[in-house]
Amino acid sequence: MERLYFVCPTTGEWVDPGIESELGTLLQIRFQEVTADCPHCGKTHTWLVGDARLDRAGTAAQDPHPAQ
Numbered sequence: 522m523e524r525l526y527f528v529c530p531t532t533g534e535w536v537d538p539g540i541e542s543e544l545g546t547l548l549q550i551r552f553q554e555v556t557a558d559c560p561h562c563g564k565t566h567t568w569l570v571g572d573a574r575l576d577r578a579g580t581a582a583q584d585p586h587p588a589q
Contacts, residue, residue: 525573531562
């Protein structure tokens with residue numbers, strides 16, 4: 522299982538919307554949108570599944586900031 526993480530466009534912090542799935546499924550739905558409330562800025566954001574960073578489910582995002 523993979524867990525999805527997205528970047529808050531306001532703060533640049535990683536957001537964990539609580540979504541886990543198999544890699545094959547994520548590849549099939551990579552153009553689907555995910556909408557979640559952001560704990561960092563308080564806004565609601567929408568991302569494409571394909572824009573997510575993937576981590577193995579059960580582990581925390583190792584780098585809280587996206588690569589510049």
